[in-house]
Amino acid sequence: MSSTAVHIRSKKRLFNDVSCKSCQNERCLIKRNLHAISLSKFVENKNTLKCKKGQQFIMEGAPVNGLFFILKGTVKVFRTGINGREQIVRFAKEGEIIGHRGFGTEEHYSIGAIAIQESVLCYFSKDDLQEALVENPKFTYDMMLFYANELNRSENKVKSISQMTVRERVIDTLLYIYRKFGDLKGFLNLPLSRREYADYAGTTEEQVIRVFSALKKEKLITAQGKKIGVPNTQLLRKEISEHNYFLDS
DNA sequence: CCATTAATGGTGC
């Protein structure tokens, strides 16, 4: 993987290159915090980029120049481990930030990111953001909450991978997806391959398939191809309750 | 139709 900068696809300027002013996304930290004053600068300098499904927009090791906000779509954030195995760090949806770890002293992204659905991303330069953070305490505070939350989740994940069995981790993953993306007509509202479940749970595709098969027999989940249903989250939660761990999205 | 993904079985640590 080259360490070339993230290439912004400059197809043609997107006609819907929305300014933050008219943006509908109320979950966006920037939108929520930057009224009037510093907004104009952001509007000028931000880039909107559209990603097709499967398109990678952050390469591991690429230099950090800014941050991504998800305007629309879903993204998986991962890190490549031993013998090329992907460890999915998190799934991110509308309004979330990608690449924030590179913000501090980090020179290069330690993670990669791929759109798993058609997505629209807003890209802000590090400099602009830094300026805004210095000027706007509320914005900074919200960012801090976000970082704290991420750290909490990350620490929980360490625990889950080191102490839970594969079955528990798979269940944990299902609950995580359910919490975060919800349910649509009885199925998890995010289509993932078993491989992706495995990469998040820290196991192999085969193990996920085996656990799914077992769970199906036990009527704890339902499956129709890629679509997985979790009719009884209480029961699932019960299985991992001794690790009493929960919450956050 | 072919290609990708899912499911199942065997083996070794």
Place this chain on the structure above:
DNA sequence: GCACCATTAATGG
């Protein structure tokens, strides 16, 4: 108990 490899079945464009 779990990862890795091999084979076969199912699915979808």
